[in-house]
Amino acid sequence: MSKARLEAFSDGVIAILITIMVLELHAPEHATWAALVPLWPVFLSYVLSFVFLGIYWNNHHHLLQAIKHVDGRVLWANMHLLFWLSLIPFVTAWMGQNRFDAQPVALYGVVLSLSGAAYFILTRALLASPVIYLAAIPLSFVASWMACALYVLVAIMWLVPDRRIEKTLFS
Amino acid sequence: MSKARLEAFSDGVIAILITIMVLELHAPEHATWAALVPLWPVFLSYVLSFVFLGIYWNNHHHLLQAIKHVDGRVLWANMHLLFWLSLIPFVTAWMGQNRFDAQPVALYGVVLSLSGAAYFILTRALLASPVIYLAAIPLSFVASWMACALYVLVAIMWLVPDRRIEKTLFS
Amino acid sequence: MSKARLEAFSDGVIAILITIMVLELHAPEHATWAALVPLWPVFLSYVLSFVFLGIYWNNHHHLLQAIKHVDGRVLWANMHLLFWLSLIPFVTAWMGQNRFDAQPVALYGVVLSLSGAAYFILTRALLASPVIYLAAIPLSFVASWMACALYVLVAIMWLVPDRRIEKTLFS
């Protein structure tokens, strides 16, 4: 089975997910700066999810470079990952429209956890981030900004190109 | 005619179909778990269709690996398949929004039958699943859950990588 | 300049256009066959436009196989073609929602004419079909079904793989 087509399909799905989220940014009716203000939570949640999907695409890219053989198991593990990623626009919209309220922030964490778990199934090695996401779920009921801070932390962790993991896993 | 571009176009269409379905999952107005509950039928029909489109993409991938020469006939048979697949988001939305009522479940079966028939035209060999889909259409008026069970059955049948068919057809 | 990326971008745009049209097929509120009936004009206009975009993709594919050198002129001629094709979902929706009324059918003809002209600029040889489209515009005010018949005629003309034109132009 060709790796190129798996990459192309995943690229297509992630590119679409990252761009349809912007459809949630509805153009306000009035042409004033004031009309833009209520959009900030939607915009912020968009930025956060854009970065997360960018990180997944980036790491997916690295991961597939390390893989040589694509079989049915890899293909379905990849589909499983894409499924959870496909729910990100939904939870992003819910979180943004409700100004980072506890339940939506918790559900955002659930979807990121399951995406992380799906990525773990794909790689069998990336342990750290799902654990942090799981910690964020109960935290979001205590103080939702702390849960958000944890999401940002994981994003920063992954923004650093993680050569170490790649070396450990595939050498 | 190059096989690569036919694959790229089909990948694009299927990737878009699989992701625009998630637009039907409208973020609820309120930030409570209770607000999520009415979304379950929409979510379930999304999962079912995600799996079906994943199966089609997977098999399409296998099929095109077995094909060497792409002529106008193959191209239009492929377009025909993509046409019926493109109706899946519509019937998925109708089925989900009406909580698996008889007529929408039947129409879902019709579209899957015609997709299966289109795939059959493309391969001239995959007989079993369209017959099961056809059986599901009248059944959905008796008990719609039985029709749904048949759809799941076909999904499971196809989740197992079907090397047998591939061997029979292309060796 | 690489031909592959021009093909990939065009494939992406056409794949998206062909699939976002299906978003106009709104799932009816009620779960009855009767609720589907008012969708027929929208569905028919979708089918027509799906076939047209399929034809454009098919011919675009053939055309680029015949082209060796992609320069800035080809790139912008291609963008120009994609621009007119990008209006097809809009005119399709207008035509379908107004049940093939005169003005929408005429505008559909205008967009197809300009797409045909853009394709002509790209190939400098495909004369016949834009002329027919132009004839269809005034006709749509006499009898809109006749204009529709002309669109179908052109579709049929192009469904036959036109090896003759390709031979004449590029040998």
Add this chain to the structure above:
Amino acid sequence: MSKARLEAFSDGVIAILITIMVLELHAPEHATWAALVPLWPVFLSYVLSFVFLGIYWNNHHHLLQAIKHVDGRVLWANMHLLFWLSLIPFVTAWMGQNRFDAQPVALYGVVLSLSGAAYFILTRALLASPVIYLAAIPLSFVASWMACALYVLVAIMWLVPDRRIEKTLFS
């Protein structure tokens, strides 16, 4: 890291952005020419943004041909560019729906400035156009047509294939 996948992903995102903008062109309810008239500002802003995204895609294409090595820095600079480009549908809709009113035209300029800056970060050389965009922002409060004229000017500047810059930068 393979350049091909970075190109494919960027192509996907830009192709989607360029086509989802057309969703803002809502089909009018009535089948008369008069019903189309109020769409002109939305249509014009669509044309302008289509040309801009076309220009970005074109230049991105040229730029990546000049690049040999894709590292994490390039990847994130590219993501950063795609982020600002992804806001173009939003500002296009706002500008079109408010008939080129001052604030939306200014925000359009802000997003184009930041896209230009992001492209500059990617290339470290394209200085002229962000400066012009910045000049357009205050101007849009004096006379919004003058700001629009500047956007068109930049578009024209870039429509000419700029071999000079490419030579200077990469030789």
